[in-house]
Amino acid sequence: MPTDSSAPDVGELTPPNRTLMGPGPSDVHPRVLRAMSTPLVGHLDPSFVEIMDEVQELLRYTFRTDNQWTIPVSGTGSASMEAAIGNLVEPGDTMLVPTNGYFGGRMASMARRAGGEVVEVAAPWGKPLDPAAVSDALAEHDPDVFGFVHAETSTGVVQPNVPELTTAAHDHDTLVIADTVTSLGGVELRVDEWDIDVAYSGPQKCLSCPPGASPLTLSDQAMEKVLSREEPPRSWYLDLSLLEGYWGEERAYHHTAPITNVYAIREALRLVAEEGIENRWARHRHLAGALKAGMEGMGLEMNAPEAYWLPSLNAVRVPDGVDDSEVCEVLLEKYDLEIATGLGDLAGEIFRIGCMGHSARPENVVLVVAALGDALESLGADVDPDGGVAACRDVL
Amino acid sequence: MPTDSSAPDVGELTPPNRTLMGPGPSDVHPRVLRAMSTPLVGHLDPSFVEIMDEVQELLRYTFRTDNQWTIPVSGTGSASMEAAIGNLVEPGDTMLVPTNGYFGGRMASMARRAGGEVVEVAAPWGKPLDPAAVSDALAEHDPDVFGFVHAETSTGVVQPNVPELTTAAHDHDTLVIADTVTSLGGVELRVDEWDIDVAYSGPQKCLSCPPGASPLTLSDQAMEKVLSREEPPRSWYLDLSLLEGYWGEERAYHHTAPITNVYAIREALRLVAEEGIENRWARHRHLAGALKAGMEGMGLEMNAPEAYWLPSLNAVRVPDGVDDSEVCEVLLEKYDLEIATGLGDLAGEIFRIGCMGHSARPENVVLVVAALGDALESLGADVDPDGGVAACRDVL
Numbered sequence: 001m002p003t004d005s006s007a008p009d010v011g012e013l014t015p016p017n018r019t020l021m022g023p024g025p026s027d028v029h030p031r032v033l034r035a036m037s038t039p040l041v042g043h044l045d046p047s048f049v050e051i052m053d054e055v056q057e058l059l060r061y062t063f064r065t066d067n068q069w070t071i072p073v074s075g076t077g078s079a080s081m082e083a084a085i086g087n088l089v090e091p092g093d094t095m096l097v098p099t100n101g102y103f104g105g106r107m108a109s110m111a112r113r114a115g116g117e118v119v120e121v122a123a124p125w126g127k128p129l130d131p132a133a134v135s136d137a138l139a140e141h142d143p144d145v146f147g148f149v150h151a152e153t154s155t156g157v158v159q160p161n162v163p164e165l166t167t168a169a170h171d172h173d174t175l176v177i178a179d180t181v182t183s184l185g186g187v188e189l190r191v192d193e194w195d196i197d198v199a200y201s202g203p204q205k206c207l208s209c210p211p212g213a214s215p216l217t218l219s220d221q222a223m224e225k226v227l228s229r230e231e232p233p234r235s236w237y238l239d240l241s242l243l244e245g246y247w248g249e250e251r252a253y254h255h256t257a258p259i260t261n262v263y264a265i266r267e268a269l270r271l272v273a274e275e276g277i278e279n280r281w282a283r284h285r286h287l288a289g290a291l292k293a294g295m296e297g298m299g300l301e302m303n304a305p306e307a308y309w310l311p312s313l314n315a316v317r318v319p320d321g322v323d324d325s326e327v328c329e330v331l332l333e334k335y336d337l338e339i340a341t342g343l344g345d346l347a348g349e350i351f352r353i354g355c356m357g358h359s360a361r362p363e364n365v366v367l368v369v370a371a372l373g374d375a376l377e378s379l380g381a382d383v384d385p386d387g388g389v390a391a392c393r394d395v396l
Numbered sequence: 397m398p399t400d401s402s403a404p405d406v407g408e409l410t411p412p413n414r415t416l417m418g419p420g421p422s423d424v425h426p427r428v429l430r431a432m433s434t435p436l437v438g439h440l441d442p443s444f445v446e447i448m449d450e451v452q453e454l455l456r457y458t459f460r461t462d463n464q465w466t467i468p469v470s471g472t473g474s475a476s477m478e479a480a481i482g483n484l485v486e487p488g489d490t491m492l493v494p495t496n497g498y499f500g501g502r503m504a505s506m507a508r509r510a511g512g513e514v515v516e517v518a519a520p521w522g523k524p525l526d527p528a529a530v531s532d533a534l535a536e537h538d539p540d541v542f543g544f545v546h547a548e549t550s551t552g553v554v555q556p557n558v559p560e561l562t563t564a565a566h567d568h569d570t571l572v573i574a575d576t577v578t579s580l581g582g583v584e585l586r587v588d589e590w591d592i593d594v595a596y597s598g599p600q601k602c603l604s605c606p607p608g609a610s611p612l613t614l615s616d617q618a619m620e621k622v623l624s625r626e627e628p629p630r631s632w633y634l635d636l637s638l639l640e641g642y643w644g645e646e647r648a649y650h651h652t653a654p655i656t657n658v659y660a661i662r663e664a665l666r667l668v669a670e671e672g673i674e675n676r677w678a679r680h681r682h683l684a685g686a687l688k689a690g691m692e693g694m695g696l697e698m699n700a701p702e703a704y705w706l707p708s709l710n711a712v713r714v715p716d717g718v719d720d721s722e723v724c725e726v727l728l729e730k731y732d733l734e735i736a737t738g739l740g741d742l743a744g745e746i747f748r749i750g751c752m753g754h755s756a757r758p759e760n761v762v763l764v765v766a767a768l769g770d771a772l773e774s775l776g777a778d779v780d781p782d783g784g785v786a787a788c789r790d791v792l
Contacts, residue, residue, distance in 0.1 A: 013663060018436075
């Protein structure tokens with residue numbers, strides 16, 4: 001009982017027990033949750049420095065890179081995104097960004113705030129970028145930086161042909177930033193082989209780790225641009241030249257690292273290493289394939305064709321005659337199951353169903369197919385729930 | 397065992413079991429650690445919106461404010477610091493910052509990056525600001541914003557006379573930002589009564605919560621300046637006008653909140669409310685008083701006189717003839733006990749001994765006095781360890 005009658009009397013933390021099949025966060029593995037209840041050591045403790053090294057090594061493995069500059073940024077995915085853009089884009093630089101989803105728009109906003117000029121390569125929401133259009137835009141604008149979204153969480157589209165994009169960019173001496181928030185650890189991604197200069201991600205998608213420390217990797221060439229800037233980046237917190245002092249050789253104090261989040265991502269990345277990264281990509285593809293079969297089996301339509309379907313985020317067309325928000329509410333209330341509605345240009349048109357990390361398990365895939373079928377039918381949609389479950393089980 | 401022979405083989409997380417009596421993080425309460433192993437709900441889940449409301453209410457209680465704009469920023473203390481400065485300082489604005497410790501310098505760097513001009517009010521490291529000097533600087537520079545450090549973690553100094561500073565600033569229509577990183581929840585702080593416009597803090601000091609979600613509060617007047625800026629702040633991630641959409645009425649997606657860190661700070665703040673904020677200030681004062689008595693009892697000297705001694709961070713003069721880093725290493729190795737050395741102008745001159753939150757307990761205070769006495773004696777310093785422990789016990 002509060003000893004101070006003016007103190008708020010807030011009860012024990014008892015959130016509902018959800019199954020998270022939305023665009024993230026995904027269900028966290030019990031081992032990661034347990035790691036988060038580990039008592040803290042100091043952020044300059046010699047034992048923590050070892051943990052930092054291990055996290056960097058595991059991140060390199062997961063990104064498929066040898067980049068020295070591979071760290072978890074102290075914030076959620078948008079912080080690693082702004083660290084990438086805010087450090088690489090200098091005032092007066094030009095950044096080429098895509099229009100084919102929500103996150104291209106965010107890239108543009110961050111680039112402008114960094115003092116950059118923004119130019120665009122167009123593609124509709126729900127389509128990937130066309131390499132020819134990217135080449136044309138590079139030739140026309142000669143940008144310093146080109147950003148693209150490898151896995152668009154707002155549309156369920158994976159960008160194919162990444163090496164074509166990076167080759168075209170490098171032909172113009174343009175550095176490439178890839179948004180890999182919804183691909184890292186779940187969908188094939190090869191930073192070095194594909195010649196991506198900078199990639200950022202979030203931990204709460206295919207890594208199934210609570211948000212708070214977010215992966216970022218930079219090639220030596222990208223880091224060289226950062227370290228030779230004429231004026232410092234506009235954020236002190238995200239200034240990579242200062243973070244170098246902490247994560248590099250010197251281990252000097254910059255800011256207090258989010259120790260527990262570093263514990264968590266270490267355990268989440270250990271799970272990636274134990275499974276093997278290619279096995280993990282295959283598991284996501286297999287289980288999301290069963291989910292997709294279930295959707296199609298009940299008579300629903302995927303928004304993306306097979307050629308650029310993103311296994312970790314399944315965009316499913318909302319059938320005629322039902323309200324998408326109402327469907328999500330029924331799922332949450334009856335099944336404690338989270339999926340999400342569309343946003344931006346696809347608001348009202350798609351459901352977004354994640355299949356990420358620890359959420360990508362047969363039991364969850366069957367649940368989401370059965371529960372969505374039930375919810376849609378109860379709200380009057382013309383679907384075949386049993387056909388959906390049968391088709392899903394066939395693949396599983 | 398890794399199924400992929402190229403995968404790093406990293407073992408279980410087994411950090412040492414430290415007692416944290418440094419400048420932060422402090423020891424985390426077991427209830428807070430347990431809260432962090434709670435499975436996640438989505439960041440837009442109706443149940444999470446309730447949790448957000450509770451955290452805001454608890455933060456207001458702890459800051460002693462009715463400010464609507466009271467939130468945990470998604471990052472460590474430096475993120476809430478940059479959110480405060482980066483939003484309040486517009487290009488062309490002038491910010492007055494102090495020189496009496498490490499964090500005034502960081503304020504200056506952040507203000508410059510925000511596009512502001514920086515002017516200084518001088519005081520040596522280890523002294524508080526003199527209200528007359530602040531008044532003179534306000535008259536001379538007519539700044540838009542004045543920042544001061546309420547509790548200087550680098551020097552162990554609390555700023556007395558806060559209302560004198562805020563009154564002087566408001567006479568010049570200058571908004572006041574207070575760094576309360578090492579005071580919130582441990583040392584008397586009254587945001588509304590003292591007329592502080594903006595205060596930021598960190599969770600890992602007197603709140604004994606792992607870093608990752610950091611308290612920030614703004615008055616309506618300060619928020620009005622933020623919302624009427626001519627150009628947006630230079631960070632998208634920390635843009636309070638966008639965060640308003642998430643933490644305000646609308647509950648619109650901005651970025652994925654660090655859900656687990658919000659769970660943690662909720663539990664840490666519940667502990668504050670259960671204890672009662674004034675009881676908590678008294679406990680810190682009492683236990684740090686015992687620590688101080690122990691230091692003086694063994695023949696050591698405090699760096700700050702009683703008038704501006706900061707109970708949550710005790711700066712103790714390093715006695716002649718010992719190496720401060722060596723002392724800290726002995727404590728870490730023999731006693732699993734963390735304290736810190738000095739930095740900046742006080743490097744080599746002081747030990748920094750925290751007495752914060754869950755670390756502020758009689759068992760820890762006795763331990764730090766006994767262990768430091770032992771370490772110093774073993775390294776040849778002229779101290780009286782038994783006299784220290786006796787003096788400490790007398791106060792306890």
